[in-house]
Amino acid sequence: MKDARDIILMPLITEKTISLKDKDNKYVFYVAPWANKIEIAKAVEELFKVKVVEVRTQNLKGKPKRIWRFEGRRKLRKKAICKLKPGDKIDLFGGT
Numbered sequence: 001m002k003d004a005r006d007i008i009l010m011p012l013i014t015e016k017t018i019s020l021k022d023k024d025n026k027y028v029f030y031v032a033p034w035a036n037k038i039e040i041a042k043a044v045e046e047l048f049k050v051k052v053v054e055v056r057t058q059n060l061k062g063k064p065k066r067i068w069r070f071e072g073r074r075k076l077r078k079k080a081i082c083k084l085k086p087g088d089k090i091d092l093f094g095g096t
Helices: 015-024 037-048
Strands: 008-011 026-031 052-060 064-067 070-073 077-084
Touching (some): 008 037, 015 026, 037 052, 037 077
Antiparallel strands (some): 008 026, 026 077, 064 070
């Protein structure tokens, strides 16, 4: 297995993900496109010392973008939604 920090790229923090965290104890991360659900669960458990119950993943296509006459795409991303065991939580902002 690769290093956990190579798998979990960054947390995704939006109004929708904050409501998922509060309501269902689910956290959302951008992950490496090659990572599978088992590797993602082990990486979250290793980094944050919590127990992951379920992992769902989504492959996100890059949006088409155009700058003047040049066309291209944003890069492809993979998003993982991790449901934690009741009572576990991750402190994303580093507060008390």
